[in-house]
Amino acid sequence: MKKIYLDYAATTPVDPRVLRAMRPYFSDVFGNPSSLHSFGQQALTALDTSREAIAKAIGVDFREVIFTGSATEANNLALRGVVRESIRYQVSSIKEDKKPRIIISAIEHESVRETARDLEREGVEIVEIPVDWQGFVDLKKLEAALNEQTVLVSIIYANNEIGTVQPISKIAKILSNFKKGISNSQFSISKKKLIGNPQFLNPSGHTLYPIFHTDAAQAFQFLPCNPSELGVDLMTISAHKIYGPKGVGALYVSDKRQETRNKGQETSNKGQATSGENFLSLVTGRLSPIITGGGQEFGLRSGTENVSFIVGFSKAVQIAASARDRECARILKIRDYFWRKLKEIVPQAELNGSIKGQGSSIKEEGKGTSFLPNILNVYFPEMSAEYLITKLDFLGVAVSSGSACHTRAAQPSHVLTALGFSKEKAGQCVRFSFGRPTKKIHIDAALKKIKTALL
Known part of the structure; x- marks a missing residue:
């Protein structure tokens, strides 16, 4: 039998249908x-079509998808875009006593965690919210951390190491209530300036801050990712996590003004990627670009678009969205079967994050x-996780110890230590993740290899 890949949370192979597209x-x-x-214009048409397809899949306007x-x-x-824009429009200031505050969870992906740390070195206040033993964010502490200088809350939708899915809509409700209860005077902006800069207000008349971002890269394959239903302003998705190419992702950037437009208004952007209405003017007060140049992606991400990869991304999104429920049910059976059989081989093994000792079904919420x-x-x-991973690789089974973006680091997983694990215990944990190609025959073969590795 060929080598068995059980590391689909790290990356996925490109779907043949995506490659053909x-x-x-x-x-x-x-x-x-x-x-x-x-x-x-041929390339522009492909770009437009791909953007529209992704926008349709997540239920947003095409201008809200930034590649x-x-x-x-x-x-x-x-993260950087929100901070820059808040400083630019005097919502906050590094030099004054109104430093911008960003709230993140203790189990964010390294790309959020390290970016936050970098911003902290620049003077931004970072508040890290703890999680419980299953990886769920402490909502009471999150609510208590909100203050008048909070410009962004970034909470990962589904964790890439332990699989915990955060109650994003509940968090959005907490933020919405907070916005309703504060005055726009917090931003030290006169009423006259607010009238002249309505971008600081959403259609309900409440402040846009704090902006809510979620990293849905790991979630998209299995969970609904409609930003309006989730209640998020910014949402990250990735191609290579859903059988698309590496090297392309997207950020959903909410244009609250879309809520006030007529539902029947035409939203086609044919030929408008570099002309027409300037989307950047619609999100002023929300996000500044971090890569400048030719003004591509509605001014939010300059650089010639990678059309071939974007086309592949679009195809991968469409496939994932259409197969989501069916694949989720199939993979759940694979997961449960693997866990039952693994427990027979290693009775003392424990699940991290999810319901310890069970793993029979995913808890509905x-x-x-x-x-x-x-x-x-x-x-x-x-x-030792390192020993087991190396031994299994020698036997033809690929697994990992955590995030592929941080695997080579000497430090233990910050996700596991956030659950309360000691460094020693965190170093004895292995992640198994399953994907579309995974069948029962692969699981049976992998279990035999695991048994051999543990002898």
Whole structure:
């Protein structure tokens, strides 16, 4: 049997259908989307169509989808862009006693965590909210951390190491109530200036701050990702987590003014990627670009668009959205089967994050789920994760110890230590993650290899 890949939370192979969709744009349709000639217009059409397809899949307007080079870049744009814009419009100031505050959870992806730390070195106040033993954010402490200088709250939708799914809509409600209860005078902006800069107010008349961002890169494959239903202003998604190409991601950037437009208004953007209404003017007070230049992506992310990868991203999004419920149910059965059989081999093994000792079904919470169906993070007592991962790789099974973005670091997983694990215990945990190609035959073969590795 071929090598068995059980690390789909790290990355996924490109779906053959995605690859077929991409191929023409590597050589045949190669024009620059900003060019006015026919070659450029062909590329622009592909870009427009892809943007519209992704927007439709998540239930937003096409202008609210901003393409980036990765989910990491999208997260950087969210955090740095909000801080820069808040300072630019005097909502906050590094030099004065109204430093911008960002609230994150203790188990954010490294691209959010390290960006926040970098901003902290620049004078931004960072507040990290603890999680419980299952990885759920302490909502009371999050609510207590909100103050008049909070410009952004960034909470990961589904954790990439332990699979915990945060109650994003509940957090959005907390932020909404907070906004309703504060005065716009917090920003030291006169009423006259507010009238002249309505971007600081949403259609309900409440302040836009704090802005709510979620990293949905790991969630998109299995969870509904409609920003309006979740209540988020910014949302990150990634192609390579959903069987698309590496090197492309997107940031949803809410245009609250869309809420006040007529539902029947035409939203097609044919030929408007570099002309027409300036989207940046609609989100002033919300986000500043961190890469400047030619003004692509409605002024929020300059640089010639990677059309072939964007086309592939769009195809991957459409496939993932259409197969979501079916694949979620299938993978859940695979996950439960694996866990039952693993417990027979290693009775002392424990699940991290999810319901310890059970793992039989994902806990329902309203319309959402509390844990992703494809991730199992397992504690193997008295067994080094590094040894087990290396041994399994030798035997032909690929697994990991945590985030692929931070795996080579000597430090233990910050996610596991946030759950209360000691460094030693965190170093004895292995993540198994399943994907579309995973079948029962692969699980049975992997379990035999695990049994051999533990002998």
